[in-house]
Every structure is written in structure tokens, then in C-alpha cells.
Amino acid sequence: MIYRVTHDTTYDYPYDVSISHNLAHLKTRECPGQTCLGHELKFSIPPAVSGSQVDYFGNPVTYFTVQEPHKTLKVSAINIVEIHLNLAPLASATQPWDEVRDRLQSARDLETVDACQFLFDSPYVKTDEALRTYASPSFPPGRPILEGVLDLTQRIHADFKFDPTATTTATPLTEVLRLRRGVCQDFAHLEIGCLRSIGLAARYVSGYLETDPPPGKARLVGADASHAWLSVFCPGHGWIDVDPTNNQIPGERHIVLAWGRDYDDVSPLKGVILGGGGHQLKVAVDVEPINGTSS
Numbered sequence: 368m369i370y371r372v373t374h375d376t377t378y379d380y381p382y383d384v385s386i387s388h389n390l391a392h393l394k395t396r397e398c399p400g401q402t403c404l405g406h407e408l409k410f411s412i413p414p415a416v417s418g419s420q421v422d423y424f425g426n427p428v429t430y431f432t433v434q435e436p437h438k439t440l441k442v443s444a445i446n447i448v449e450i451h452l453n454l455a456p457l458a459s460a461t462q463p464w465d466e467v468r469d470r471l472q473s474a475r476d477l478e479t480v481d482a483c484q485f486l487f488d489s490p491y492v493k494t495d496e497a498l499r500t501y502a503s504p505s506f507p508p509g510r511p512i513l514e515g516v517l518d519l520t521q522r523i524h525a526d527f528k529f530d531p532t533a534t535t536t537a538t539p540l541t542e543v544l545r546l547r548r549g550v551c552q553d554f555a556h557l558e559i560g561c562l563r564s565i566g567l568a569a570r571y572v573s574g575y576l577e578t579d580p581p582p583g584k585a586r587l588v589g590a591d592a593s594h595a596w597l598s599v600f601c602p603g604h605g606w607i608d609v610d611p612t613n614n615q616i617p618g619e620r621h622i623v624l625a626w627g628r629d630y631d632d633v634s635p636l637k638g639v640i641l642g643g644g645g646h647q648l649k650v651a652v653d654v655e656p657i658n659g660t661s662s
Contacts, residue, residue, distance in 0.1 A: 372445070373651075400451050402451075471483055492629045520611045527547050
């Protein structure tokens with residue numbers, strides 16, 4: 368399947384911003400099951416300085432500086448991306464989770480050592496005894512790791528209600544656990560925190576999800592949204608994605624933008640400004656299939 372993804376971000380300020388420095392994770396990355404066929408970044412005000420590089424986690428990033436006074440800044444990213452079906456292993460055939468936990472503490476092969484960086488606390492994900500307690504019923508001794516992860520994914524989907532008014536990016540995971548409400552970012556962070564709290568490596572994935580309109584309704588441009596899920600390290604199989612918001616292993620409708628320890632590493636657009644006096648943010652995402660299943 369090939370998609371055209373358009374991601375528009377608009378900042379409106381009550382007063383002039385004299386200078387704006389920005390970092391964007393808005394180009395879809397190359398990874399197993401996904402190929403970026405084209406990328407374009409458009410600005411309502413041409414940057415005085417811009418450039419591209421690859422960050423620590425292998426994500427493509429763009430940095431740019433706007434030096435012209437402005438009250439509005441719009442950044443539009445257009446990605447053409449091809450998604451290939453990437454089948455997950457049989458859950459019962461994966462290694463026991465407690466053996467994976469022990470391996471992460473002792474093995475020195477390159478793959479395992481690289482995964483170890485996703486064991487530790489990060490700005491938005493702190494390990495906690497309450498998270499370990501919530502995770503534990505899914506991980507009895509000897510259970511295959513993917514069976515446990517899928518069970519935990521299902522429980523989060525069943526126990527938590529999607530509510531965009533319940534949390535902010537500053538809401539601690541222990542509060543999300545108490546409220547039993549949040550958004551996809553919260554649910555991804557929560558499951559990552561649960562897995563890290565029992566000694567497993569998990570990383571945050573930022574991306575997009577093609578959605579269907581209600582029955583009988585036309586597809587609306589801009590009605591899709593940015594999305595978040597997570598990956599867990601399974602020795603012998605690499606990293607396997609799971610989506611607790613939708614209780615599924617991501618497939619052809621999930622498009623990867625970037626991954627890192629948590630949202631702080633991969634936020635689509637962030638920066639610093641001089642002036643402005645506050646801002647209003649508008650985000651519109653459109654995920655449009657532009658062919659059927661690719662050859």
C-alpha cells in the first residue's frame with residue numbers, strides 16, 4: 368500500500384515572534400516494512416537557515432530558523448510512503464519473558480546491548496512499583512514474551528478509556544494509571560513504563576494511522592491524526608510493534624515517523640522562540656491511500 372501523508376502544523380501568536388529555532392521529526396523513516404518514496408517540507412515563511420541530519424536513534428530530522436518577524440508560522444510536511452505487510456512471529460514461539468529479562472542484564476551481543484538503552488527511565492516514562500504491579504498478571508513465570516505483551520496490550524485497551532480532555536503531556540504515568548483515561552500517547556507511555564518496570568526493553572513509536580469515516584459518510588481531508596504506539600524487544604525476532612489504543616499489532620495502516628525512548632525524543636515539531644506572547648496550535652493530518660496493494 369502506498370500513502371500520501373500531509374501533516375500541517377500552524378502556530379498563531381498574538382504578538383510578533385522575532386526569531387524561531389525549530390527541530391522537526393516530520394520525514395517518515397526507512398525501516399523494515401516501510402519505504403519512504405518522497406518527502407517535502409514547506410514553510411509559510413522561508414527559513415534563513417535549514418538543514419537535515421539523522422538523530423541518535425536513526426530518525427531523519429530537519430532543523431530550521433525563521434528570522435523574519437511573524438505572527439503565524441505554518442509548516443507542511445508531505446510524505447509518500449510504501450507500507451509492506453510485515454508479519455509478527457507466532458506469540459507462543461517467542462522466548463520466555465523472564466529469560467529475555469535476564470538476557471538484557473547479561474548478554475553482550477550488539478543487538479541486545481543496543482536494546483538495553485530502552486530499559487531505563489526517560490523524561491516521560493518513569494519506572495514505578497504501581498506499573499510493575501499492573502503489568503505482573505500478564506507475565507507469569509515462563510510465559511512467552513509476545514503472549515505476555517499482547518495480554519498487557521489487551522488489558523490496557525479494555526481498562527482505559529480514550530479521553531483527550533483527561534491528560535496533558537505533563538500528566539505522570541501513575542496519574543494516568545489512576546484515572547484510567549488518556550490518549551494514544553498516554554497508553555503507549557503506560558505500556559512502555561509497565562514493560563520497563565519488569566525489566567523489558569520498550570521504545571516509543573510516533574507515526575500515523577489511516578482511519579475509516581463513519582458508515583455512509585464521505586472521507587474528510589485532515590480527519591486523520593498523528594498516532595503513537597510502542598515496540599518491545601524480542602530476541603530472535605527484533606522489535607515487535609503493538610498498539611494498545613486499538614489492541615492490535617500494527618499492520619498496513621500504521622505508518623512509522625520516528626522512534627525513541629518516549630515522546631520527548633520524537634515530537635513532530637519543537638523549538639524555541641523570541642517574542643510571541645503565547646501561541647495557539649493547529650494540527651491537521653491527512654493519510655490518503657494513492658494505490659491498492661503494491662507489488
